[in-house]
Amino acid sequence: MSSKKILGALAALAAAGLVAAPAASATPSAASEAFALSAKGLLNIDPLPYVNGKNGYDHKKVAEVPAKSVQVRALEAEAGKHNAKATVVNVSVDLGLDLLKELKLGGGQLLSAQVITSKCDKSGVSSSLVGAKLLGKPLDVAVPANTGIEVPGLAKVMLNEQVKNKNGTTTVNAISIKVSELQKITVASATCTPGKDGNTGGETGTSPTGKPSPTSKPSSATSKPSSSSSAATGDNGVAPKPVPAPAQLDVTG
Amino acid sequence: MATTASVPRTVLTALIGVVSVALLSSGCSSEAPAQAAPAELGTADLAVLPDLNTFGKIDNAPLDPAPTAKATDKVFKVTKELPVYDKPGGKPFGKLPTVQVGSPTWVPAIAEQGDWVQVLLPARPNGLAGWIHAPGSTESARNPYTVTVNLANYSLEIFKDGASQGTHKVGIGKAEFPTPKGRHYLMASIEETKNTYSKYVLPLSAHSDSHETFGGGPGTVALHTWPTNEHIGKSTSDGCIRVTPETLTKLMDLPLGTVISIT
Incomplete structure (x- = not known):
């Protein structure tokens, strides 16, 4: 009966448009991207919220997950040209008796955590786990890259998983869980394209210290006419004129 | 000088005592002294x-x-x-x-x-x-610049070192979704990649108090244009301040962090 129920639930999820998405490393385009949570298998959650920096800075935050098994206070992801960040706040994943039975797991909460973060930018790649437990096993706040841990009942757990992708990007997953061949879960994933020209999607050489920025002129000479020279970048410690960053934000019209 | 002389010594002593206690108590609190650098967070x-x-x-x-x-x-x-x-x-x-x-x-x-x-x-x-x-x-x-927005007059004024650089007519939030008053600031300068009503948008630190979220976003209030100028001088937006393209061009010259006082 449990299998039927699960199949039914899967069908309902599929009908709701919740189809498994490819893992970050399989993305063909070389854009920075991030998501806070994804699950593939009996429990399916598309990377959520999914952002990428392909068309400019993108930043999304959600407070709900379309799956009963997962409770969160917030899932947040942002990605720019060469930076990305994913944050999960107050998460708990309870697979429920049927799924636990299907996955041959004992009872208990699969995952709980206060804050899980992963990020990459010009200063490096990192992830952290605060108050995190996997099937009751407490996890360290910070661990070296690609730290595999043994959790009885789970096929594979990798913390601070860092992967160099074929397209040149680097992905960091705070937690990568393979419950079994039937279920994978990724928590807090950030992927960055390599680049050293700043850590923001729209940052262009702002220089309050008096040195003119070499990059501000070409970028600011877009279609916008320049009407003032008084706010020019960095004269005598004067705050610079900003350069618009390609980005998307739904403001209040 | 006469004042000092006329104050009884006991009062002075008491005052010194009070000041000393105040200093001591701030020094003894569990928090760091006000001027000290905070401990680095783990x-x-x-x-x-x-x-x-x-x-x-x-x-x-x-x-x-x-x-x-x-x-x-x-x-x-x-x-x-x-x-x-x-x-x-x-x-x-x-x-x-x-x-x-x-x-x-x-x-x-x-x-x-x-x-x-x-x-x-x-x-x-x-x-x-x-x-x-x-x-x-x-x-x-x-940053020599400041901006004031007077909602009642539908006006926005740019100042440099306290001197007016010009007043501009604007559109504001409708009665049920008012533009929030207070001291806000210019948070970002963006070239919109999805929404088409304004090529450039200047999001403020302010948020709508009546829209908890808006269009999937967090209800951020912004300065931006609109496809037509018919909303200038009217209360028709959902909280944002709509300006003409000419005004936006001037606002885009202002540094990030410029204070926008809305009254």
Whole structure:
């Protein structure tokens, strides 16, 4: 009966448009991207919220997950040209008796955590786990890259998983869980394209210290006419004129 | 001089006693002395602080103590993830990231105490303010510009070093979704990649008090144009301030962190 129920639930999820998405490393385009949570298998959650920096800075935050098994206070992801960040706040994943039975797991909460973060930018790649437990096993706040841990009942757990992708990007997953061949879960994933020209999607050489920025002129000479020279970048410690960053934000019209 | 002489010595002694007690008690509190640098936060302590961005909301937050007063002319660029405290030497309640929707993080200073600077912040609620310990994680600059918006007159005025640079007619929020009053600031400068009503948008630190979210976003109030100018001088938006393309061009010259006082 449990299998039927699960199949039914899967069908309902599929009908709701919740189809498994490819893992970050399989993305063909070389854009920075991030998501806070994804699950593939009996429990399916598309990377959520999914952002990428392909068309400019993108930043999304959600407070709900379309799956009963997962409770969160917030899932947040942002990605720019060469930076990305994913944050999960107050998460708990309870697979429920049927799924636990299907996955041959004992009872208990699969995952709980206060804050899980992963990020990459010009200063490096990192992830952290605060108050995190996997099937009751407490996890360290910070661990070296690609730290595999043994959790009885789970096929594979990798913390601070860092992967160099074929397209040149680097992905960091705070937690990568393979419950079994039937279920994978990724928590807090950030992927960055390599680049050293700043850590923001729209940052262009702002220089309050008096040195003119070499990059501000070409970028600011877009279609916008320049009407003032008084706010020019960095004269005598004067705050610079900003350069618009390609980005998307739904403001209040 | 006569005043000093006429004050009885016992009163003076008592006053000195009071001052000493006050100094001692601040020195003995569990928090660091106000002027000292805060202890560096560990990975976990920093990680649990909520990000102070336009998507954030801080409960029981310290607010701008003087929303109608003039800010200082200093703005600070955050160059490294920076904890924000409820008072100098107080408790951290959030952290400023280095990026706000693709723009570098700049915040305006509204007060200073030694190396501690009280700044306006981009998260909810409106008027959120906190203290940063500036050295090491910021660059400061002077910003001669301020902007005032008078909702009743549908007018926006740009000032440089206190001198008016011109007044512009604007459109504002409708009665049920009013443009929020208070001391806000220019948070980011973006070239919109999805929404088409305005090629450039200047999001403020302000949020709609009536729209908790809007169009999937966090209800951020912004300065931007509209496909036509028919809304100028009217209360028809959902909280944003609609300006003409000419006005937007002038506003886009202003540094991030420029204080926008809405009355």
